[in-house]
Amino acid sequence: MEELQPTEPGQRPSLLLVDDEESILNSLRRLLRSQPYEVLLADSGARALEILAQRPVDLVMSDARMPDMDGATLLARVxxxxxATRRILLTGYADLSTIVKAVNEGQIHQYLSKPWNDEELLLILRQTLEYQHAERELKRLQQLVLEQNRQLKVSNAELEKRVASRTAELQQTADMLDLAYEELKHSYVTGTEVFSLLANLRLPADKxxxxxIIELVRACCASYGLDETASRDLTMAAALYNIGKLSWSDAMLAAPAELLRHADQERYRAYPSQSESLLMTLEPMQDAARLILHHQERWDGSGFPQHLRGEAIPWGARLLKLVVDFIELQCGLILERRMNSDEALLFIRKYAGRLYDPNMVEGFVRVCAAYLNDVTVDDPTVRVLGTxxxxxxxxxxxxxxxDNGMLLLNAGKVISEPLVQKLIAFEAMEGGHYSIFVSVPEAPGPSLDIGH
Structure with missing residues (x-):
């Protein structure tokens, strides 16, 4: 089948929306009414293929669950x-098998959940069409280079006269190709970050x-001086490290790992492998997927999924684990009690050599202290004491x-002896153990009584 030509320059991009529910199509049409797109509607996969056979379409967004032909099958046919037509899957079900089928067979470019967020949906459409435009521009530039090379052969007799100007033209073309390629790579990273934000919508805002994690990973990459490729792989891994959790229930997604029961624990330990399997079919994601697969390995070999130990764990996966645990400890996704940033860093220090690479922990603490405004654990004037x-x-x-989250004392409070006794009593009554961050007043000047 000969593919129809894409939208000509200057024309509005054409979108084909496919859903067997008329109300969904009407909602999407209203949302896109003010956008610079030509919107086409189809109530079935068969109707969508008829439209595609009649005219060029830039992007197809299809519902996953439709009679006769589901969305994954339609997008595979597309x-x-x-x-060249971009493909987006829209579904109201956390159906991992449908997503895997759409990724493997339809090689979809994005995945959106119902109900969608209007702003996020518009952003995804814009990013996807910009990515498509960049691809077309790259092909156009490649054709331009081929044509220029042909002209060089034809004009060989005049080569000496034209060499200076032609060299400048070729250099400019090469720069444009490099710029277009860099833009493609940047768009791919941006796409993973947008997708991660959409996946996060299933979680409460505080979780x-x-x-x-993306922002802290970027700070670590800059601090460690990582090259562009390593930084890009780590950033994409940070964006999609938990994509394998999409099929979980809302309750399991928000629960601390330590409170999961046996069956849920098994599903929890499988999520790095599921995340990797979803991403390995995408060529630019393969190195990032390997980091995701191993980011729950532990330095002492007690992690998962492959029980790797020490240096056998990829360096980027060791760094990703530090960042993920640091953030998730503060969000209550590992332990039932939420920690502040200092407590999370103390936890990481405590388990250096068991959960974490002992050679990376102190450097990570310094990055956090430099990057975050609320970290005091690396401040030599601050001590962490029990009551x-x-x-x-x-x-x-x-x-x-x-431990129940109630505020006991505000920062800046001067400790008194009666207050110490009250804290000891309250701690005993609650059955907890407080880590208290204090600064010690400067000692008085040296005493003249040297025999004391």
């Missing part, structure tokens, strides 16, 4: 007959981790919260 080690005159450097 990929086979119209490979959405991906954006924080019985407190002394009158010390100054509280962080808010003190009970």
């Amino acid at each position: 990929r086979e007959g119209y490979p 959405q981790t991906n954006r924080k 019985r080690d407190l002394q009158a005159g010390m100054v509280l450097r962080r808010n003190l919260n009970a």
Whole structure:
């Protein structure tokens, strides 16, 4: 089948929306009414293929669940007959098998869940069409180079006169190709980040981790001086490290790992493998997928899924585990009690050599101290004490919260002896153990009584 030509320059991009529910199509049409797109509608896969056979279409967005021909099958047909047409799967079900089928057979470019967020959907459409435009521009530039090479052979007799100007033209073309290729790579990274934000919408706002993990990974890459390729792979791994959790129930997604029961624990330990299997079919994601597969391995070999130990764990996966655990400890996704940033870093220090690469921990603490405004654990003037080690005159450097989240004391509070006794009593009553961040007042000047 000969593929129809794509939208000509200057024309509005054409979108084909496919859903067997008329109300969904009407909602999408209203949303896109003010956008610079030509919108086509189809109520079945068969109707969509008829439209594609009659005219060029830039992007097809199909519902996953339709009678006769489901969305994954339709997008696979679109990929086979119209490979330049972009493909997006829209579904209201957390159906991992449908997603895998759409990724493997239809090689979809994006996945959206119902109900969608209007702004996110518009952003995905714009990013996808911009990516498509960049691909077409790259092909156009490649054709331009081929044509220029042909002209060089024909004009060989005049080569000496034209060599200076032609060299400049070729250099400019090569620069444009490099720029277009870099833009393609950047668009791919951007696409993974947008997808991660959409996946996060299933979580409560206070448990959405991906954006924080992406930003901290970027800070680590800059601090360690990683090259562009390693930084890009780590960023994409940070964006999609938990894609294998999409089939989980909402309750399991929000639950701390330590509270999961046996069956759920098994599903939890399988999520790195599921994440990797979803991404391995995408060529630019293969190195990032390997980091995701191993980011829950532990330095002592007790991790999962392959129980790798020490240096056998890829370096990027060791760094990703530090970042993921640091953020998830603060979001209550590992332990039932949420930690502040200092407590999370103390936890990581405590388990250096068991869960984490001992050679990376202190460097990671320094990156966090430089990147975040609320980290004091790397401040030499701050000490972390238990309640019985407190002394009158010390100054509280962080808010003190009970294990149930209740605020006990504000940062800046000066410790007194009666306050110490109250904290000891409250700690005993609650059955907890507080880590208290304090600064110690400067010692008085040297005493003249040297015999004391």
